[in-house]
Amino acid sequence: MKGSKLLIDKLKENGVDTIFGYPGGVLLPFYDALCESDINHILVRHEQAAAHAADGYARASGRVGVCLATSGPGATNVTTGVATANMDSSPVVVLTGQVPTAAIGTDMFQEVDTIGITMPISKHNFQPRSPKRIAEDIDKAFYIASTGRPGPVVIDLPRNVLEEEIDISSLTINTDIPGYKPTKKGNLKQIKKAINVINQSKKPIIVAGGGAILSDCGKQLYEFAKLANIPIATTLMGKGIISEYDELSLGMIGMHGIQTTNRALTECDCLIAVGCRFSDRSVSNATKFAPNATIIQIDVDPAEIGKTIHVDIPIVGDAKITLEEFINQMDKTDNANWTKELIAKKRDNEENISYTQIPLKPQECIKEIMEAVTADTIVTTDVGQNQMWMAHYYKTRNPRTFISSGGLGTMGFGLPAAMGAQFAKPDANVLAICGDGGFAMVSQELATIKENDLPVVVCILNNRYLGMVAQLQKLFNDHVYATKLTATPDFVKLADAYGIEGQRVEKVGQLRESIENAFKSREATLIDVAIDREELLPIVPPGQSLDKMKMTFDEE
Amino acid sequence: MTNKHTISILVENKTGVLQRIAGLFTRRDFNIDNISVGKTSVENMSRITITTYGDDKTLEQIIKQLNKLIEVIKVREMKPDQTIRRQLALVKIHAPTEEDKSEIIQYTNIFRGKIADVTPKTITVEITGNPDKINALIDLLRPYGIKEMTKTGTTAITRGQKTL
Ligand SMILES: Cc1ncc(C[n+]2csc(CCOP(=O)(O)OP(=O)(O)O)c2C)c(N)n1
Numbered sequence: 088m089k090g091s092k093l094l095i096d097k098l099k100e101n102g103v104d105t106i107f108g109y110p111g112g113v114l115l116p117f118y119d120a121l122c123e124s125d126i127n128h129i130l131v132r133h134e135q136a137a138a139h140a141a142d143g144y145a146r147a148s149g150r151v152g153v154c155l156a157t158s159g160p161g162a163t164n165v166t167t168g169v170a171t172a173n174m175d176s177s178p179v180v181v182l183t184g185q186v187p188t189a190a191i192g193t194d195m196f197q198e199v200d201t202i203g204i205t206m207p208i209s210k211h212n213f214q215p216r217s218p219k220r221i222a223e224d225i226d227k228a229f230y231i232a233s234t235g236r237p238g239p240v241v242i243d244l245p246r247n248v249l250e251e252e253i254d255i256s257s258l259t260i261n262t263d264i265p266g267y268k269p270t271k272k273g274n275l276k277q278i279k280k281a282i283n284v285i286n287q288s289k290k291p292i293i294v295a296g297g298g299a300i301l302s303d304c305g306k307q308l309y310e311f312a313k314l315a316n317i318p319i320a321t322t323l324m325g326k327g328i329i330s331e332y333d334e335l336s337l338g339m340i341g342m343h344g345i346q347t348t349n350r351a352l353t354e355c356d357c358l359i360a361v362g363c364r365f366s367d368r369s370v371s372n373a374t375k376f377a378p379n380a381t382i383i384q385i386d387v388d389p390a391e392i393g394k395t396i397h398v399d400i401p402i403v404g405d406a407k408i409t410l411e412e413f414i415n416q417m418d419k420t421d422n423a424n425w426t427k428e429l430i431a432k433k434r435d436n437e438e439n440i441s442y443t444q445i446p447l448k449p450q451e452c453i454k455e456i457m458e459a460v461t462a463d464t465i466v467t468t469d470v471g472q473n474q475m476w477m478a479h480y481y482k483t484r485n486p487r488t489f490i491s492s493g494g495l496g497t498m499g500f501g502l503p504a505a506m507g508a509q510f511a512k513p514d515a516n517v518l519a520i521c522g523d524g525g526f527a528m529v530s531q532e533l534a535t536i537k538e539n540d541l542p543v544v545v546c547i548l549n550n551r552y553l554g555m556v557a558q559l560q561k562l563f564n565d566h567v568y569a570t571k572l573t574a575t576p577d578f579v580k581l582a583d584a585y586g587i588e589g590q591r592v593e594k595v596g597q598l599r600e601s602i603e604n605a606f607k608s609r610e611a612t613l614i615d616v617a618i619d620r621e622e623l624l625p626i627v628p629p630g631q632s633l634d635k636m637k638m639t640f641d642e643e
Numbered sequence: 644m645t646n647k648h649t650i651s652i653l654v655e656n657k658t659g660v661l662q663r664i665a666g667l668f669t670r671r672d673f674n675i676d677n678i679s680v681g682k683t684s685v686e687n688m689s690r691i692t693i694t695t696y697g698d699d700k701t702l703e704q705i706i707k708q709l710n711k712l713i714e715v716i717k718v719r720e721m722k723p724d725q726t727i728r729r730q731l732a733l734v735k736i737h738a739p740t741e742e743d744k745s746e747i748i749q750y751t752n753i754f755r756g757k758i759a760d761v762t763p764k765t766i767t768v769e770i771t772g773n774p775d776k777i778n779a780l781i782d783l784l785r786p787y788g789i790k791e792m793t794k795t796g797t798t799a800i801t802r803g804q805k806t807l
Pocket of ligand 1: 469470471472473474496497498499521522523524525526548550552553554555556
């Protein structure tokens with residue numbers, strides 16, 4: 088059997104039904120074998136989109152997403168997506184083509200050191216140098232990508248390895264990795280210590296991050312929170328782990344979080360972090376973060392413990408399994424006063440959004456978006472003000488329905504991630520929220536959407552500038568430079584050019600209607616929303632503690 | 644407080660492992676003072692010894708981040724009082740007179756070093772041992788004029804019955 092056939096068989100064995108890819112010369116043997124299999128190959132229009140789509144597929148479904156790029160320029164194009172998946176711990180397997188082993192190191196046509204380039208931005212990478220290694224490396228790659236703290240694994244495939252014949256009857260596969268044994272069960276002694284602290288606390292808060300979503304611990308987390316009556320805040324990556332409409336939900340913390348919640352973090356006496364890495368965007372000033380709290384951290388990655396914040400009680404383990412143990416060990420306790428007060432305060436301070444102006448205020452748009460979606464609508468966001476407006480105002484109801492590039496903040500993520508999510512959940516309504524800048528970085532993917540009849544709805548919050556950067560310039564340097572998008576195309580016409588329904592929204596009420604109709608039609612739709620240039624508020628200025636949120640721009 | 648630490652790392656012997664480890668130190672702004680790599684008694688396993696400077700928090704992160712690397716099997720900090728540490732140095736010294744030569748040979752003998760080469764104008768000394776001992780000899784030889792010197796990284800093993 089040829090190496091490429093073995094590769095395809097192995098991919099199938101690992102549950103792969105869809106590959107987002109872009110071909111090239113060295114991949115011809117791969118495509119030869121692929122066309123005889125029933126794996127669905129989605130031809131994207133740029134390799135970066137292939138990686139983001141595989142990432143979106145993984146985040147929406149919890150399964151491993153797979154993408155493919157050719158050697159050299161294909162591999163370098165895919166790297167932004169690898170780094171994006173790495174920062175957000177998304178299980179993605181990235182296949183890249185490589186020149187034949189005999190030519191490696193000779194600067195052959197389209198040769199690049201993919202292993203070297205992706206080493207610092209992936210969880211691991213492999214380069215099988217003989218067809219014998221393919222089976223083992225593929226199995227290991229899927230195992231590594233999807234277990235412990237998930238992440239992207241790159242497999243760099245030299246052309247001859249795909250072409251050579253291999254006798255699979257003599258093949259031995261050893262998938263033991265002596266240095267990789269993730270801890271799943273939290274240490275019982277530490278759990279008991281933590282429960283003790285929780286029982287004695289008067290003002291506890293849970294902060295759930297992306298790790299909670301990845302371990303699918305929503306049910307356990309909620310049960311645990313109910314038992315002790317502890318309110319749940321989340322990071323950007325944790326959005327949806329419990330419904331943000333729930334009475335225990337405190338919404339998002341951090342630089343663009345909820346003011347009441349940020350203040351409560353400064354006040355709390357016990358903080359239980361679940362799968363949250365205390366990133367600077369969530370924590371702001373690490374020395375002033377939760378200064379009065381005993382900090383309990385549950386994380387599957389030991390290296391996250393104590394990395395940025397001093398942790399009093401570390402618990403290494405999978406969040407779901409560990410929380411189950413918490414539930415077993417814990418008696419019902421009651422923090423009703425603190426929780427009730429906090430929730431009430433949060434509700435009172437909830438921004439009362441109602442704007443009737445033209446151009447539309449972004450806050451109004453988010454409100455209409457919320458009215459148009461259902462609990463299982465998957466929204467993806469791009470990066471910038473659009474993302475943070477969504478993060479702040481949009482209430483997510485289910486895990487894996489809010490998909491956003493957190494750690495790397497990759498513009499151009501939203502649209503391809505939405506494509507990937509739509510492939511993972513063909514029946515779901517999928518909505519991509521983009522800025523005009525970020526959308527333009529990947530607008531070519533409208534072709535992929537059209538080609539595959541994906542009913543993705545793209546909503547561009549069009550403020551005709553690079554809003555987030557312009558805002559930062561204004562705030563800190565008092566000027567605006569290189570952020571105007573004066574030659575932005577007519578996005579409705581652009582959609583038309585791709586054969587996609589395009590609409591322009593300018594008035595209150597239109598956006599909601601437009602999205603509802605688009606979902607009903609089950610056809611790809613692009614909605615260009617003319618919004619006002621508006622500041623993103625509230626904001627914690629960099630370096631400040633979380634309770635020092637700025638509510639307006641000119642306040643002292 | 645910044646301290647010197649010796650870290651011993653057991654790794655799978657695969658291409659790129661050293662690059663992974665060196666890359667990790669660069670990317671996370673950890674420091675490598677010196678490094679030595681060699682095979683172990685077990686096939687397919689190598690041992691890397693790294694000397695590094697950092698406070699306790701940095702050391703903890705270095706160990707944790709190293710442990711995350713898939714090909715890293717074990718990582719240990721080698722406590723100074725329970726560790727045998729060895730380094731090799733070759734030092735070429737300016738020694739134009741017989742008097743210089745005999746003094747250098749005497750010092751070398753005291754430190755249990757060896758004379759590896761002699762020419763009319765130079766003498767080359769080979770010494771292995773604890774890095775402090777090597778530095779002490781080098782300090783003694785410096786006034787004569789060191790023309791060239793090379794040192795290996797430190798390698799280390801635990802005293803007594805304990806193994807990595
Ligand atoms: C690939 C990439 N390049 C640059 C940036 C820096 N950046 C962050 S937000 C932003 C502006 C985004 O503008 P737009 O897409 O129009 O969204 P808005 O902020 O206006 O909602 C930029 C340039 C980035 N995050 N990613």
